[in-house]
Amino acid sequence: MSKLRFVDVCAGAGGLALGLEAAGFDPVLLLDRKALACETLRMNRPTWNVQEMDLLDFVPDEHQLTYDVDLLSAGLPRVKSSATVARAETEEELRLLEAAVLLAHSIQPRALLIENVPGLVDSPSFETIREFIRKELEHLGYRFRWFVLNAADFGVPQDRKQGVLVALKEPYFDAFHPPTPTVDSHVPVGSALHRSMAARGWSGADAWAAQALSVAPTLVGGSDKRGGADLGPTGTKKAWARMGVNGGALADEVPGPDDDATGMIKLTVEQAALLQAFPPKWEFAGKKTARYRQIGHASPPPVGNALGRAIAAALAP
Template identity: 30%
Template sequence: MPKQIRDLSISDASVMLEVSIDTIRRWEKKGLIKISRSSLGHRVFSEQDIQLLKEKISGKSSFNYKVLKSEEKSKYNVLELFAGAGGLALGLENAGLGCIKLIELDKIACQTLKVNRPHWNVQCEDVGKVDFRSIKADIVAGGFPCQAFSYAGKKLGFEDVRGTLFYEYARAIKEIKPKMILGENVRGLEKHDQGRTLQTMLKVLDELGYHVSYKILRAQYFDVAQKRERLVMIGIRKDLHGKVAFPNEKNYTVSVREALKDVPKSEGQKYTPIKYDIMELVPEGGYWRSLPLDIQKKYMGASFYLGGGKTGMARRLSWDEPSLTLTCNPAQKQTERCHPSDTRPLTVREYARIQSFPDDWLFSGSVAAQYKQIGNAVPVNLAYHIGKALIATLQNKLSNQDFTIVDFNHKHE
């Protein structure tokens, strides 16, 4: 009989880890430790999770960061819109899904796709000009930009979203009629326009004949060395079995140290002499508040007197934590991503590692264009876990602890 996993209070976890309760609260805030809350609102931890964390911080275990890849190939294929530099497509391929076509408007991103996967069918074109009626795909996927809709006098149906890129995503679904659909976006879509934008999207997809649910997935719990949250929608055609799987979060995180081990040397941005002198004063894990007060005021300017933590400014990453969310520019003042120990922005290959791209995945264009492609990408390992959930759904093999099941034949969770 398997050993039952106990729940631990924050005091129990403190004793087991030999750290203070304040430290555990700080780790929780940083996303290094997961909690569930009891009915009374008390912090409750899994004994198994605490044991894994104890082994990790003691140096007795490593999660051996790697780009995940399944040896098993499924019979299912994907058409992807707004493909970018290929993070989602590569992760889905690594999970065992075939790539039938990729559509992307940006010429530099298209070149990246073609250089790395010459056998992929990459169509570099405005998605609004693509005729999908002759395409057969099991899955239609896309990270469509979040756009505001006009609600005045609208019924919020398919025709009402015309003119948005979501309309093109929905049109592809209408014309192809795939078995499943996958959409991903920033977490903010959930609250965009008081939630009405997302509800419009879900209603349109329902009208097109799909059961759809969504979850916020946190990349740091999916073998990605980065605190990055994405809203993921998964749907299944209503004439099929009526259940979809979402991947469950793992009980560990991957640190910057693990991700950047033996990273290849590459190009990267450089600080100006003035910026270098400022960032040299910031300790590992620190940010602008770590600077002397007079330098804080000079560096921050008017922002110094505004509210909010502004914790991305003059920010140096920590070796033993996942990175903050990568942006399109590692030296952008509002979202600084300084190397944990060297006083410089992260390089292109360091950026790619933190997004879980393999070292042999090449990015076309200038250094600035490469950063932009990587920063905009879906983390490859996150896409891998999503891909495994899609395959399990299509195979109707859902009795697996790696997945959370949404059953549309019953009340939604």
């Protein structure tokens, strides 16, 4: 049986594409405007067709392969309420969301998948953009569902809620059902990172893992325009501190045999990738802060896998 084909825009470090690949989809084109993200994709999947381009500048007529695809997917930059951020930044994110929906006009996939913030599903702040999306999709003959998933329900050791839009052409819609949790219990940070914490002989690894019994707070990639790499805002750092982690910075390597067995430790970029459930061999281009931002902005692959399987089941003959 031939694999389903997809185009992924705002592909980032490849988290959503990896999940869709695991669900049986083959990428025809992956698009991202950031050079390092494209380098990451090419390093790990040299055979993928990766194009460095802003979604707002993308012209499908120049990429004929994009016309015959089953799915258009987009893990877009997170939209924010105009009450909390600068208007220009908000408008840019909303323009990308609109562009992803408008791309369905020319590509005409059987299904559309957009992943973003939970508030996009039902917050009054986003009623205008939801109405725009409704009109466009109904005009094109799609039916759609909004829903929220938590990555922790799919084996990701992180409390990461994601707002999801899935639209399908009329003949397939009734067969679609949002994915249900794949794990009976959430994976705590200690279990997810114990092996890596002990890798250099740190004597505190066992005790640290035994008390890190919660899933991780949501990783936040942050803005490319501000600051260095840390694990998030003040409340998030306090949650990390309760697990013995200094969330104010990232380490270059995991603790070694000479490090304090009872002190606060810092996570590495590689450990952040494990908390996003990237495969251990997946590499990220760039320096430490740039690598962490790619990870923090990504969609965890297991969530993409679950969504891909649900969409594939609906598209099955």
